[in-house]
Amino acid sequence: MEYAKDFLDILSALRTYIVDSIGVLFTLFGGAIEFLKSHDGFGNFLTGLIGAAIGGFFTLKGAEKAHILEQENARADEDKLLDNTLAMLKVEINSAWEIYWIEYGKDLVELDDTEPLLSTFPIGEDPFTIFNSAPEALAMAPREIAKDIVYFYMRAKGLVAMVKENSSDTEECRRYAFDSMMQKRHDPAFLELTNDAFAKKLEEHYVACIDEMSARLLMVSTATGMKILTQELKEVVERLNNSIDKYLIDRARA
Known part of the structure; x- marks a missing residue:
């Protein structure tokens, strides 16, 4: 019972302390208000408060406008990057296609379906420099254009x-035929021929060796596959030229 009485006394004293403290705070606040009123400070205080609020509002609006402007500039930079990338990809695609068609593709599509293409065509290690360096910009391109670009390069790399x-097989055919022809030069049956007959016989032997080795290497099948890819790529190049030109023209007018 003694402990309970002490506890109640402590609670009573704590309550009295809290009530007195709140009273003191109200007294101090009231005194501050009276002080501001008596010294024209209250009006100045309210004026400063309103001014600060207005200033803060316009500062917030200015920051918001600056953020919007920054986003617009970023979008403009992205659009410019995409436009330049598409223009450069168009140049790379058309340059590569023109060289290929003139030096290789035209002869290929005119070739009889039963004949191999005995031709070599030098190609560098990285013929698609711009495409390989433009994945980020390409991701922003319109879906159909991006799809055709990726399709073109996938098929072009296969081609x-x-x-x-085919170039390697052609060199192997020529090497095999030449070596065989050199051996035939010492054949007694060849040596008995006249000069013209000897030369003709060697040429016939050379061609026969070419045909033999190209058949072993399935070069007719290779030529057929290249024809199919060439026709596919020709259509994609025409489609890309039209779609990229239209996109860039529309962007310039916007």
């Missing part, structure tokens, strides 16, 4: 691999 294989 490059086939052209390199």
Whole structure:
């Protein structure tokens, strides 16, 4: 019972302390108000408060406008990057296609379906420099344009691999035929021929060796595959030229 009485006394004293403290705070606040009124400070205080509020509002609006402007500038930079990238990709695609068509593709599509293409075509290690360096910008391109660009380069890389294989096979055919022809030069049956007949016989032997080795290497199948890819790419190049030109013209007018 003694402990309970002490506890109640402590609670009573704590309550009295809190009530007195609140009273003191109200007294101090009231005194501050009276002081500001008596010294014209209250009006100045309110004026400063309103001014600060207005200043803060316009500062916030200015920051918001600056943020919007920054976003617009960023979008403009992205649009410019995309426009330049598409223009450069168009140049790379058309340059590569023109060289390929003039030096290789035209002869290929005119070739009889039963004949191999005995031709070499030098290709560098990285013929698609711009495409390989433009994945970020390409991601911002319209879906159909991006789809055709990726399709073109995927098929073009496959065609490059086939052209390199065909060039290697062509060199192997020529090397095999030449070595065989050199051996035939010492054949007694050849040596008995006249000069004209000897030369004709060697040429026939050379061609026969070419045909033999190209058949072993399935070069007719390689040529057929290259023809199919060439036709596909020709259509994609025409489609890309039209779609990229239209996109860039529309962007310039916007």
